[in-house]
Amino acid sequence: MPASIALVAHDAQKDLMVAWAQDHASVLSQFRIVATGTTGQRLTDQAHLSVERLLSGPKGGDAQLGAMIAEGKLDALFFFIDPMSAMPHDVDVKSLLRLAILYDTPLAVNRSSATAVLAALPQNG
Numbered sequence: 001m002p003a004s005i006a007l008v009a010h011d012a013q014k015d016l017m018v019a020w021a022q023d024h025a026s027v028l029s030q031f032r033i034v035a036t037g038t039t040g041q042r043l044t045d046q047a048h049l050s051v052e053r054l055l056s057g058p059k060g061g062d063a064q065l066g067a068m069i070a071e072g073k074l075d076a077l078f079f080f081i082d083p084m085s086a087m088p089h090d091v092d093v094k095s096l097l098r099l100a101i102l103y104d105t106p107l108a109v110n111r112s113s114a115t116a117v118l119a120a121l122p123q124n125g
Ligand SMILES: O=C(CO)COP(=O)(O)O
Pocket: 008, 009, 010, 011, 035, 036, 037, 038, 039, 040, 055, 056, 057, 058, 061, 062, 093
């Protein structure tokens, strides 16, 4: 079974994540990809990846990913956070990050760390 990875981007970072995903589409396609709602739609439409879409982040998608981490169902989190804006769902963002730290989940928060984490993940399993 392929490893499960999550891709999430705040609105101001979605173009960056889509471009990064397009650049790495062949590697990414070897994983089971889950994503919050709007990010997942963009990745499906513009990077042509097969993505399981959760709820939109502010409507519970971040919490769903946190639950996946706590249940051992997520092998890496790629979370392109907007560094310039306050989020109404900041508590959910912090909770997701906290759980990724707590469970020692590989975590990438920008393009360079995403490329490094992706390269470090075991492929085909
Ligand atoms: O808000 C998000 C993460 O905190 C992302 O959610 P969307 O992918 O639904 O925009």
